[in-house]
Amino acid sequence: MVEVSPEEFEGLVAEALDSLPGDITIYMDNVVVLVQEEAPAEDPDLLGLYVGVPLTERGVSYAGSLPDQIFIYRRPLLEFCRTAEEVVEEVRITVVHEIAHHFGIDDRRLHELGYD
Numbered sequence: 001m002v003e004v005s006p007e008e009f010e011g012l013v014a015e016a017l018d019s020l021p022g023d024i025t026i027y028m029d030n031v032v033v034l035v036q037e038e039a040p041a042e043d044p045d046l047l048g049l050y051v052g053v054p055l056t057e058r059g060v061s062y063a064g065s066l067p068d069q070i071f072i073y074r075r076p077l078l079e080f081c082r083t084a085e086e087v088v089e090e091v092r093i094t095v096v097h098e099i100a101h102h103f104g105i106d107d108r109r110l111h112e113l114g115y116d
Helices: 006-018 074-080 084-102 107-113
Strands: 031-036 048-051 068-073
Touching: 006 031, 006 074, 006 084, 031 084, 048 084, 068 074, 068 084, 074 084, 084 107
Parallel strands: 031 068
Antiparallel strands: 048 068
């Protein structure tokens, strides 16, 4: 497992978010990105997770809802990678993957785009 401190890992997530094109981030609405140490017990190898209502499915009843959540799981990502460079790349891919879900892009389309 690659060693990356929690603080450094959060920095990698922030860098991945900062690297997104500005025209994408201005459309992100009512969503928070959180780093957690472990994935849920029922899926311990999960690298990231989007929990919420995608922008494409929101209607008038969505107003006043709590923020959607994007979870990035530190330990599974570090265990998945063999080098520090892989960690940087996988964090970026995972962040993009989960943000895509926020925009209503499903796993099939992400696979077509190369974000497995």
